[in-house]
Amino acid sequence: MKKKKEIKVLLVDDEVDFVDTLAQRLKMRELMVATVYDGEQALSFIKKIEPDVIVLDLKMPGLHGMEVLREIKQLSPHIQVIILTGHGTEKDEEEAKRLGGFDFLRKPADIDLLVAKIKEAYWEKIERAMTAIAFAEEGELDTARKIIKKEE
Numbered sequence: 001m002k003k004k005k006e007i008k009v010l011l012v013d014d015e016v017d018f019v020d021t022l023a024q025r026l027k028m029r030e031l032m033v034a035t036v037y038d039g040e041q042a043l044s045f046i047k048k049i050e051p052d053v054i055v056l057d058l059k060m061p062g063l064h065g066m067e068v069l070r071e072i073k074q075l076s077p078h079i080q081v082i083i084l085t086g087h088g089t090e091k092d093e094e095e096a097k098r099l100g101g102f103d104f105l106r107k108p109a110d111i112d113l114l115v116a117k118i119k120e121a122y123w124e125k126i127e128r129a130m131t132a133i134a135f136a137e138e139g140e141l142d143t144a145r146k147i148i149k150k151e152e
Contacts, residue, residue, distance in 0.1 A: 007031050007052050008034075008051040009053050009055060010055070039062055040063060053079070056083055058085040059085065084107060086108075
């Protein structure tokens with residue numbers, strides 16, 4: 001019997017109690033979850049183990065979440081990033097989307113909504129990857145790269 005694919009999620013937030021509680025709640029919903037507590041740790045993590053979806057806070061010591069998002073999209077543009085913040089503005093939301101963020105949620109987010117967004121982000125990633133592979137197999141490598149990077 002084939003094992004169901006677990007969605008790998010990385011939570012990035014400097015509020016340790018919050019992120020640890022959220023991780024436990026996501027694990028109960030059959031997601032594979034890892035946690036880190038700042039942007040530098042997040043960037044180191046994705047160089048070793050690549051998650052499918054990252055749930056990222058904006059306001060953290062060291063690297064601001066927007067800078068982390070920018071770096072993630074340069075290193076691994078196919079990783080989906082959901083911003084989850086208590087300090088975001090409409091301007092932040094616009095900037096996150098411009099940088100390639102999948103969605104922008106405000107704390108406290110409903111756990112069922114967050115799980116739905118994580119799954120939606122994962123399936124969009126898979127669909128985009130399959131489309132890019134089809135273009136690459138036809139020799140259209142530039143188009144495949146643009147699909148992966150979400151370029152028009």
